[in-house]
Amino acid sequence: MSSDWTDRIRLRHLRFLLSLAQTRNLSHSASVLHTTQPALSKWLKDLENDVGLTLFERHARGLTPTVHGRELIAHARRIEAQLDRAAADMGILRQGGAGHVALGASGVAATEAGPLAILEMTARMPDLRIDLVEGTMEVLLTRLSQGDLDIVIGRTMENDERLAGFHSEPLYTEPVDLAVRYHHPLTEQPSVTWEDVLRYRWIVWPRGSPIRKALEAALAALGRDLPSIYIESNSVIANITLLNNSDLIGVASHRSARILSEMNLLRILPLQLEGVGSVTMYWRRNEHHPRSVELAMECIRGVVRDRPSLSQQTVQPAAEAR
Numbered sequence: 102m103s104s105d106w107t108d109r110i111r112l113r114h115l116r117f118l119l120s121l122a123q124t125r126n127l128s129h130s131a132s133v134l135h136t137t138q139p140a141l142s143k144w145l146k147d148l149e150n151d152v153g154l155t156l157f158e159r160h161a162r163g164l165t166p167t168v169h170g171r172e173l174i175a176h177a178r179r180i181e182a183q184l185d186r187a188a189a190d191m192g193i194l195r196q197g198g199a200g201h202v203a204l205g206a207s208g209v210a211a212t213e214a215g216p217l218a219i220l221e222m223t224a225r226m227p228d229l230r231i232d233l234v235e236g237t238m239e240v241l242l243t244r245l246s247q248g249d250l251d252i253v254i255g256r257t258m259e260n261d262e263r264l265a266g267f268h269s270e271p272l273y274t275e276p277v278d279l280a281v282r283y284h285h286p287l288t289e290q291p292s293v294t295w296e297d298v299l300r301y302r303w304i305v306w307p308r309g310s311p312i313r314k315a316l317e318a319a320l321a322a323l324g325r326d327l328p329s330i331y332i333e334s335n336s337v338i339a340n341i342t343l344l345n346n347s348d349l350i351g352v353a354s355h356r357s358a359r360i361l362s363e364m365n366l367l368r369i370l371p372l373q374l375e376g377v378g379s380v381t382m383y384w385r386r387n388e389h390h391p392r393s394v395e396l397a398m399e400c401i402r403g404v405v406r407d408r409p410s411l412s413q414q415t416v417q418p419a420a421e422a423r
Contacts, residue, residue, distance in 0.1 A: 106148070106151035106152055109151070112184070113134075114144070114148070115177045115180060115181055116134065116181075117130070117134060117141065117144060117145075118148075118156075118173065118174060118177050119174065119177055119178065119181065120133055120134055121141075121145065121157065121164060122166060122170075122174045122177075124163075125162075125163040125164045125165065126163040126164065127141055127142055127145075127163075127164065145157065152169075152173070154167075154169040155167050155169065155170075156169055156170035156173060157170050175246075175247075178247050178248075179246070179247055179248045182247050182248030182249050183248045200226075200229055200230070200391055200392070200393035201229070201230045201231075201232070201393065202222065202229060202230075202231050202232070202251055202252070202393050202394055202397045203231075203232040203234065203249065203250045203251050203252075204218070204219070204231065204232065204233050204234070204250065204251065204252050204253075204254070204397065205233075205234045205235075205236065205241035205244060205245060205250040205252065205253040205254070205255070206233060206234070206235055206241075206253070206254050206255060207235070207236065207237060207238050207241060207253075207254070207255025207256055208235065208255075208312075208335070208337045208354075208357065209255060209256055209275075209312065209354040209356070209357060209378070209380055210254040210255050210380055211233070211235040211337075212337075212354075212356055212357040212360050212361075213356045213357070213360055214254060214272065214273075214356075214380065214401065214404060214405060215233060215235075215254060216233075217404045218254075218397070218400045218401040218404045219231055219233060221400040221403060221404055222396070222397055222400045225396060225400060226393065226396060229393055231397075234249075234250060237310065237335055238253070238255045238256055238258055238310070238311060241253045241255060242258065242261065242263050242264075242267070242383065243263070245267065245383060245384070245385065246263050246266055246267075246385070248385075251384065251390070251394045251397070252382060252383070252384050252394065252397060252398060252401070253382070253383045253384075254272065254380060254381070254382045254383075254401060255311075255380065255381070256310070256311030256312055256315075256378055256379070256380060256381070257269075257271065257311060257378070257379040257380065257381040258311065258381070264383075266385060266386055267383045267384060267385060267386060268383065268384050268385070268386055269381050269382070269383050270381065270382045270402075271379055271380075271381050272379075272380045272381060272382055272401070272402075272405045273379070273380055273405055274378065274379045274380070275354055275355040275356055275378060275380070276319075276355045276373060276374055276378075277312065277315050277316050277319055277352060277353070277354060277355070277374045277378060278352075278353055278354070278355050278358040278359075278369050278370070278373075278374070279298060279350055279351070279352060279369070279370040279372055279374075280344065280350070280351045280352075280353050280358045280361070280362070280367040280368060280369050280370065281344060281348070281349075281350055281351070281367065281368050281370060282344050282345045282346075282347070282348075282367065282368070283345075283365055283366070283367070283368055285348060285368065286348060287301075287370060288368050288370075292371075293370055293371055293372060295323070295325060295372065298350055298370065298372065299325075299328055301328075301348055301349065301350045302328065302330055302331060302332065302349055302350070303327065303328050303331040303332070303349065303350045303351070303352065304331065304332045304333075304334055304340050304343055304344065304349050304350070304351045304352065305327065305331050305332070305333055305334075305352050306333070306334070306335055306352065307333050307334075307335050308333070310335065311378060312352070312354060312378055315378035316352050316374070319374035320374070322374075323374070332349070337357070340353075341361065341366055341367070344367060345366065345367075350370070351367070353367075354378060382398065382401055382402075384398065
């Protein structure tokens with residue numbers, strides 16, 4: 102086994118490895134890569150000999166990455182993403198820009214903290230190119246680990262093996278609210294009880310998601326359970342549409358619900374849940390970050406620190422939401 106096998110790795114070799122990871126087939130990858138199957142097979146065998154580990158299991162149906170192969174493939178994806186990012190950044194600088202920041206935000210952060218932080222970034226760095234990507238924390242953390250994103254803000258994650266590769270910084274906590282359409286029957290009542298809301302079907306975030314865990318913990322603290330029949334959805338837009346065209350009851354973070362209430366899209370029901378969910382900022386460990394990314398993190402911290410709405414935890418009664 103040679104200790105300097107990485108010296109012989111070239112960009113085309115990374116593409117070989119990533120192609121095999123995608124096609125799981127030597128013949129298909131050879132065709133895509135404009136080489137021959139014997140040449141590609143020899144390259145893979147030589148690589149495994151150099152590394153000293155089996156990277157793919159061979160079988161009649163093709164190839165399956167081993168645990169060692171998956172690890173090397175993950176490194177190759179990060180390198181490819183960084184090279185793509187370098188090319189994009191150089192293009193921005195050639196055009197007179199000040200760099201590039203890719204920010205990921207889950208639904209809870211995409212409503213207020215993310216957009217406000219972007220406005221602060223544009224004020225401090227007018228020539229900065231900013232990409233905002235909204236998604237679930239599972240997807241966003243994967244893209245962060247692969248190098249597609251620089252920063253992710255969203256619900257605090259626990260027991261995720263990827264967290265070992267990230268720095269994390271808690272930003273704020275907030276309660277969970279129940280929300281309904283503007284002219285929902287419950288908003289016409291002088292008071293709302295748990296028996297009232299449990300008569301309706303709910304929309305909840307998928308099982309295992311941070312906000313779902315916060316909801317279940319809050320209900321458990323009250324000795325309550327979710328209704329037996331509910332809809333699972335992780336789409337903010339779909340949930341708003343569903344709520345505005347039915348008598349469904351939705352679950353939302355307080356800031357999201359408050360903003361949508363101010364826009365007259367939803368009403369917050371006056372039933373305060375005791376549980377809270379936290380929002381955290383994540384970025385990769387052991388990596389040099391350009392000044393643009395450092396400034397972006399400063400902007401996120403500043404927005405959370407300076408905006409009263411990001412520390413407010415009051416619940417707006419239905420009677421005041423009209």
